[in-house]
Amino acid sequence: MENGKGFFGKIEGLIGKTLVPIANKVDNQPHLTAVKKGMVVLTPVLLLGSMAAIFPSIPEFIQTSGVQNWFETYGYIFDLITKATLGLVGLYAVMGISYFLSEQYQLYTIGSVCLSLIGFLLVSLNVDENGNIVSTYLDSKGLFTGIFIALISVEIYRFFTKHKLVIKMPEGVPDFVSSSFELITPTAAIGVLFIIIRMITDSLTGGVLLPQVIMNVLAPAIGGMDSLWVIYLVLVLRLTFWFFGIHSAVLSTIISPIIVQYLSENISAKAAGEVLPHVLTGGGMSAYANFTGSGVTIGLVIAMILSKSKRYKKVGAVALLPSLFGINEPVLFGVPIILNPILMIPFIFGGSLVGLLPFVFMKLGFLNYPIFDPPYVPVFLEGFLVGFDWRSIIANGLQIILSVGLYWPFFKVLEKQELIREQHVEASKQSIISDEDEGLLGDLDF
Structure with missing residues (x-):
């Protein structure tokens, strides 16, 4: 375990020396910041x-x-x-x-x-x-x-x-x-x-x-950018940034202009009665790739709610409602996922695969292409509004099942460690109480 932590520590140090400074410069660069804000407008x-x-x-x-x-x-x-x-x-x-x-x-x-x-x-x-x-x-x-x-x-x-x-x-x-x-x-x-x-x-x-x-x-x-392979690589890159505590918005300067153009072309094609050309849009990213939050973490939330650990059960209860609106900061920072070597693989690589699944369905013709970027609305409704296709509910439901299966075995490792810690804390409390009782009895005998 110490060797694993040492190896992960080296990776973390390397990221801190290379990726983090670059991300900070990108985030503070005036031209890139202006483009990012302009796209939001x-x-x-x-x-x-x-x-x-x-x-x-x-x-x-x-x-x-x-x-x-x-x-x-x-x-x-x-x-x-x-x-x-x-x-x-x-x-x-x-x-x-x-x-x-x-x-x-x-x-x-x-x-x-x-x-x-x-x-x-x-x-x-x-x-x-x-x-x-x-x-x-x-x-x-x-x-x-x-x-x-x-x-x-x-x-x-x-x-x-x-x-x-x-x-x-x-x-x-x-x-x-x-x-x-x-x-x-x-x-x-x-x-x-x-x-x-x-x-x-x-x-x-x-x-x-x-x-x-x-x-x-x-x-x-x-x-x-509309290739499934490229979409998957973009998702992996976004989640890698998140895993090391860097907001994925640093990539929006590059991605936002393209997905804005894609959505505009899809809407124009829809209005003209033509075949829609693109699967990647901002609405699709939010409703599918970031379903219940970056990394599709609803499976982890469900695992925590069912956990025997008191701490994880509380975190899961707190995180459930925000997750239903695509907000998973309570999970990212409460578990935490960030810089947690046990959750690195399911979050970055598994979360990207689960997030990619609806785009695969679109390419196969099982799901409508996106024509709408809905505002913040609950899960399931958001996916439906993106392409006005009831099958999106099935796609999101499948994402939930896959997310639970993805995060469950990794969470069980965390849960086991947390239960041992909670037992030690409880034993320490009992020891303190016993010492206080003995002291009280000694005073009475005196």
């Missing part, structure tokens, strides 16, 4: 867009003349909502990312957002032969372009302010007027820069816009 946009794509399906289930007539007359509203949300998701991403990055730099936030939008629109918009604006790349196809341009535009603004290349108004001029004049020179620089970039892109590609060029370059990486 898209949550209500995606939620509203998902709902707009779902409602047109109502006449399929409620086949009455009133419902049919209403949707024939006002169904365009849902298409409008979809275009105003998912159709502009790249634009919203630019706004969110530029806002949070400029906030970290203590720049004029509204000005930074405007500068970024100018740069994004200059390289993303097109005009047809009738002079009408074509906004094809303002949706998820322009998402990665928007990320890059938001970061570049704010950095240009920061460079101009840092080196005093802005127009300064005299003291006494209101701040909002002074800040607006400061934007003149960086606006000109950004306008010239992105017009030149557009001209160069046009000449090299024969008229292909920058967002499409970036999509073509990133296509292998973006498409590869």
Whole structure:
């Protein structure tokens, strides 16, 4: 046992020297933090867009003349909502990312957002032969372009302010007027820069816009995220971070833009009556991969509730309700799972496999592809809302059974150790009580 602890201690030390510093730097890096926060801002946009794509399906289930007539007359509203949300998701991403990055730099936030939008629109918009604006790349196809341009535009603004290349108004001029004049020179620089970039892109590609060029370059990486093997590796990496006490959100900068794009493309395909292309979305990650919490720890909670150990029984009782809403911090820190060598294998590798199972069902056609990212709702309901498929309840039920079977033998090792400890504590208490009784009797004899 000591050798095992020594080996694990070496692994822990190695992680502490290598992975933890990198994770901390990633978590504190201003550009990555801005991207992470900017992706979170898209949550209500995606939620509203998902709902707009779902409602047109109502006449399929409620086949009455009133419902049919209403949707024939006002169904365009849902298409409008979809275009105003998912159709502009790249634009919203630019706004969110530029806002949070400029906030970290203590720049004029509204000005930074405007500068970024100018740069994004200059390289993303097109005009047809009738002079009408074509906004094809303002949706998820322009998402990665928007990320890059938001970061570049704010950095240009920061460079101009840092080196005093802005127009300064005299003291006494209101701040909002002074800040607006400061934007003149960086606006000109950004306008010239992105017009030149557009001209160069046009000449090299024969008229292909920058967002499409970036999509073509990133296509292998973006498409590869939807592979079951890649999803499993992502889950293993996320749980490895958690196991060593690092929040898995450090990976969201890389993962979030891709799953946002996947959800947007699924919803657009649903609205167009096409085959849905992706299994990986934020809703799927929450409802399936993180079912009852990272590592699908409901099996461990059930094992603790049934435990003979008083401590584990209490932890299980406390952890049950949060687990039903996908929150398992009481398990991660209460058992604990974090840095617990006995639970390393079931949590990281087993939890990833159990979390992957519903995605396998999707690929096999046994489960609907995701079209909705539901807000925090209880388990079972969340899985149903992701793809509006009652079979998700069966998939989640199977995950519970597998989770119990996965964690049970490992927990029994912990339980045995805890019962021995509790027996020692109880024996010590009895010994103290006996000593006190003997002392009391001695005083009476005296």
